[in-house]
Amino acid sequence: MGKNAIGLGVVGLGRAFTLMLPTFTQDERIRLVAGTDPRESARLMFSKDFNANAYSTIDELCADPAVEVVYIASPHQFHAAHVRIAAAAGKHILVEKPLAIDIEDCTAIVNAIDASSVGLIVGHSHSFNGPVLHARRLLQSGEFGAVHMLNSLNYTDFLYRPRRPEELDTRLGGGVVFSQAAHQIDIIRLLGGGLVQSVRACTGQWDPGRPTESAYSALLTFDNGAFASVTYSGYGHYDSDELLGNIGEMGIEKNAAGYGAARKKLAQISSPAAEATLKAAGNYGGANYQFKPANPARFHQHFGHLVVSASNADLRLTPEGVVIYSDEKRYLLPTPKSRVPRAEVIDEVWNVVRDNAAPTHGAAWARATTEVCLAILKSAETGTDIKMQFQVRPS
Ligand SMILES: NC(=O)c1ccc[n+]([C@@H]2O[C@H](COP(=O)([O-])OP(=O)(O)OC[C@H]3O[C@@H](n4cnc5c(N)ncnc54)[C@H](O)[C@@H]3O)[C@@H](O)[C@H]2O)c1
CATH class of the missing domain: 3.30.360.10 (Dihydrodipicolinate Reductase; domain 2)
Incomplete structure (x- = not known):
């Protein structure tokens, strides 16, 4: 992994994470530093595989200073609440599609990101x-x-x-x-x-x-x-x-x-x-x-x-x-x-986090897709x- 690699904390170690794992482990721009999931077996495996912190809650994960970006891969219905917690903790966010399952939650996310200093990217999507x-x-x-x-x-x-x-x-x-x-x-x-x-x-x-x-x-x-x-x-x-x-x-x-x-x-x-x-x-x-x-x-x-x-x-x-x-x-x-497959997702995360660029797949973009x-x-x-x-x- 590269010297300036981004510290990634993962929320939800299920199928989406399983599909993204080859990207995270083989793209030198990413370092897996923390994970959380209600499943204890997944937490144990995560801390052993990556010599990283495994937490019981997203709040603890977001309090970890090694986490720069939170990858939210929990089920759809948790995305809005999890984005709010991560943004309030000052963490950049990569959140799985769909951004949320109603327009009100999407708008709450758009507003929370606009009012913060963090960037949000919705992905992976094809x-x-x-x-x-x-x-x-x-x-x-x-x-x-x-x-x-x-x-x-x-x-x-x-x-x-x-x-x-x-x-x-x-x-x-x-x-x-x-x-x-x-x-x-x-x-x-x-x-x-x-x-x-x-x-x-x-x-x-x-x-x-x-x-x-x-x-x-x-x-x-x-x-x-x-x-x-x-x-x-x-x-x-x-x-x-x-x-x-x-x-x-x-x-x-x-x-x-x-x-x-x-x-x-x-x-x-x-x-x-x-x-x-x-x-x-x-x-x-x-x-x-x-x-x-x-x-x-x-x-x-x-x-x-x-x-x-x-x-x-x-x-x-x-x-x-x-x-x-x-x-x-x-x-x-x-x-x-x-x-590395899906390296394009990391390209966009890197541009937002390291180069302060505007995302293509940002919150307002993803609200429009959900609409x-x-x-x-x-x-x-x-x-x-x-x-x-x-x-x-x-x-
Ligand atoms: N982009 C893709 O290719 C892709 C593929 C699959 C899923 N997804 C997206 O990923 C999200 C998750 O779907 P999935 O298929 O991975 O589901 P999943 O059930 O396989 O995984 C979800 C994981 O989140 C955990 N979880 C549940 N509640 C949680 C909480 N409150 N905090 C933290 N973790 C929690 C579960 O224990 C589970 O391990 C969905 O939004 C889905 O659309 C994207």
Whole structure:
């Protein structure tokens, strides 16, 4: 780790932390100095693995002078309270998506950060993926002209991965709109200019045993005249990774024999409590947990099929880069890979903490993404167009 590495304190040592761990351990700009989680097994493992402090509460973690940035990876419903505690303690914040699950909490966070001297970044989200940032730079260059239309679709087995009970209850932040549209809408807003004007959507709840939104289709209009069609299904049937060379979301090739594996595994589970235990068992500190070092992936992480239509070309994002379909020819612009997956998140944290830069994925930005997610739910419920109020451009 580098001399000037940022001291990171982690709140919630579950799945999100497990996915970010290869980034934190292999990016020299980060030093894991403290962690907190109600699970004692995770605290014990953390203090042993990193020779770091493991606390029972976030308050104790935030009082630790070695902690410069607090990574909040607790369940959605705790984000707002945890952000307030960290900001009051003068710590910079990296908080998992979604920022919060209602606009009032998002606004309270925006105001708390504005009134403080700390920076806040919302991530990881797949809008940090290399090809997304690459496509953004290409579009900003003006070479391809204005963006007119975006088309995004992602079909996964999200609903059948083991879940905590609240992840299957929309009122508590469950379902794909809070967990997955938070990625998809962030990407679409970043490439579409940020300022969504209206949202018309339908959602699907088709499995009575898992009664939360698990599919949606939304039509978004932007203030600049662009529009986007955004579709997601987490029902574990068709897998849109087939359109991406069978490369999975994490940039790793998929085993075709794995078809239906999530449903099969879940069929052996007898109760919601047993399902939550199964989820925790696979995470850091759990009985089935195994550290997976950073995959020297040949591919970037992705979030499904995405085509951006601009005046002079279509741009298609792939796990290798951005394919350009211009008037004359089709060609791939490979996106350079960093040694560490999700290093783009640390780039932004570093810029904010060490260079005092404004974040791209700041609180007001993430409130605007959450506003669109909430509008997907509202439009589906009311059958109407929902107008946006809190949109901002990406900085
Ligand atoms: N960006 C990504 O790729 C990604 C992936 C998964 C989850 N997430 C996000 O991370 C967050 C957590 O989801 P998850 O799937 O990791 O859940 P999880 O259940 O796997 O992990 C949550 C962890 O937080 C702990 N926890 C619960 N209450 C706490 C508290 N009050 N203080 C501290 N820790 C507490 C739990 O014991 C658990 O270890 C969600 O907001 C989710 O959207 C992001």
